[in-house]
Amino acid sequence: xxxLKDDAHCYIMCNNVNLPHFFEVISxxxxxxxxxxxxxxxxxxxxxxYMGQIxxxxxxxxxxxxxxxxxxxxxxxSFHNKRDKNQDGTNIHDSQKPIGLMRVLVENSSQIGGTxxxxxxxxxxxxxxxxxxxxxxxxxxxxxxxxxxxVNRIQDAIGNKNExxxxxxxxNA
Numbered sequence: 001x002x003x004l005k006d007d008a009h010c011y012i013m014c015n016n017v018n019l020p021h022f023f024e025v026i027s028x029x030x031x032x033x034x035x036x037x038x039x040x041x042x043x044x045x046x047x048x049x050y051m052g053q054i055x056x057x058x059x060x061x062x063x064x065x066x067x068x069x070x071x072x073x074x075x076x077x078s079f080h081n082k083r084d085k086n087q088d089g090t091n092i093h094d095s096q097k098p099i100g101l102m103r104v105l106v107e108n109s110s111q112i113g114g115t116x117x118x119x120x121x122x123x124x125x126x127x128x129x130x131x132x133x134x135x136x137x138x139x140x141x142x143x144x145x146x147x148x149x150x151v152n153r154i155q156d157a158i159g160n161k162n163e164x165x166x167x168x169x170x171x172n173a
Contacts, residue, residue: 001030006063009109013057022058031060039101041081068108077101092149093123102129110135124150128157
């Protein structure tokens with residue numbers, strides 16, 4: 001909350017088990033709850049009660065309640081949950097998000113040329129969505145392996161745009 005600009009949005013992703021915890025934390029914070037979105041992953045995860053196919057996305061705001069940029073966007077965001085693989089066939093990140101999903105969130109809650117913060121960068125998907133959407137990004141990642149994956153993916157995304165971009169990468173463990 002401290003570093004987010006006024007009149008801005010914040011998104012937090014979680015599973016159904018963590019919903020009560022996040023509702024409590026949010027209600028005790030200065031953030032204002034806007035809406036609970038759902039990401040339809042198109043894949044089912046086995047469960048004892050029902051097979052999980054969605055992930056929840058809290059949409060919060062700081063300051064005034066500014067509308068999203070594309071007001072016709074559904075609160076059910078449907079993107080396949082396909083994860084990139086390492087050379088040994090393992091996932092590059094177990095909770096990697098689709099670039100298309102992150103583009104919807106980035107494009108709905110920021111302006112071209114604006115800056116997006118991802119304090120849990122993981123494999124760098126939000127940064128790639130920002131590059132594709134002509135936004136700047138700042139990201140943090142504590143895990144050195146995920147950090148390296150993110151740096152490589154971001155460099156590939158910038159190379160694919162055929163634009164000169166200046167990047168600064170730093171890892172201090």
